[in-house]
Amino acid sequence: MRRKLAAGNWKMNGLRTDLAELEALAATFAAPKVDILLCPPATLLAPAAACSGPIAIGAQDCHAQDSGAHTGDVSAPMIKDAGANAVILGHSERRTDHGESSDAVRAKAVAAQAAGLTTVICLGESFKQREAANTLDIIGGQLSTSVPDGSTGENLVIAYEPIWAIGTGLVPNLDQIGEVHDFIRTRIERRFGAGVGRSVRLLYGGSVKPDNAADIFGVSNVDGALVGGASLKCADFSQIINALEQSTE
Numbered sequence: 636m637r638r639k640l641a642a643g644n645w646k647m648n649g650l651r652t653d654l655a656e657l658e659a660l661a662a663t664f665a666a667p668k669v670d671i672l673l674c675p676p677a678t679l680l681a682p683a684a685a686c687s688g689p690i691a692i693g694a695q696d697c698h699a700q701d702s703g704a705h706t707g708d709v710s711a712p713m714i715k716d717a718g719a720n721a722v723i724l725g726h727s728e729r730r731t732d733h734g735e736s737s738d739a740v741r742a743k744a745v746a747a748q749a750a751g752l753t754t755v756i757c758l759g760e761s762f763k764q765r766e767a768a769n770t771l772d773i774i775g776g777q778l779s780t781s782v783p784d785g786s787t788g789e790n791l792v793i794a795y796e797p798i799w800a801i802g803t804g805l806v807p808n809l810d811q812i813g814e815v816h817d818f819i820r821t822r823i824e825r826r827f828g829a830g831v832g833r834s835v836r837l838l839y840g841g842s843v844k845p846d847n848a849a850d851i852f853g854v855s856n857v858d859g860a861l862v863g864g865a866s867l868k869c870a871d872f873s874q875i876i877n878a879l880e881q882s883t884e
């Protein structure tokens with residue numbers, strides 16, 4: 636069975652003083668029943684990795700090249716060297732703010748997987764696309780282009796994050812989440828075969844909070860969550876992780 640995964644994305648939030656939240660989380664989940672991944676900003680990767688205990692640390696982006704003249708960018712080997720073992724790629728905020736195409740996301744994912752990082756590749760439709768009944772077309776296109784051929788159950792995690800649900804308090808209904816997750820699972824099985832298809836974890840992201848987490852974790856093919864705002868505080872994130880642990884019982 637797939638091990639469930641609770642992932643937190645701090646986005647552009649967090650100073651060294653905020654590592655106290657991570658330390659509290661590590662103390663709370665000394666022997667977690669699910670995998671826990673926290674993705675702080677790049678400046679905190681090394682200090683986070685030094686105090687995260689059983690919690691894995693990930694970055695929020697990487698460059699497609701390993702090194703070179705790319706001012707301000709961070710490469711996958713650098714992320715690995717800082718003590719992290721995962722990276723979020725293709726988040727809608729990067730697709731929007733930095734014009735990242737699915738081709739660019741795939742190039743980054745190739746570099747990240749070659750460096751030994753698990754890639755958490757994000758997919759999601761806009762509200763307009765959902766209203767026009769284009770959700771599955773959009774997700775299918777992003778999925779086939781963003782995910783590299785070398786992906787496995789260990790180095791690939793997919794996060795379905797409807798753009799309109801991120802930071803808004805809006806969440807698709809459970810049937811809508813299930814429809815997209817089932818669709819992603821089928822597509823991955825078709826492309827990579829049943830073994831890999833069964834082992835890739837599919838996360839839901841977008842306004843996951845302590846009060847809606849248990850319902851979302853009950854949906855078929857939801858193997859965990861990618862949590863933004865509610866991952867910043869140990870008190871909130873712990874409740875979501877508890878709900879995920881309970882969903883495994």
Ligand SMILES: O=C(CO)COP(=O)(O)O
Nearest residue numbers: 644801802841842863864
């Ligand atoms: O974008 C997200 C995680 O990557 C979701 O953010 P929120 O949980 O703040 O809606």
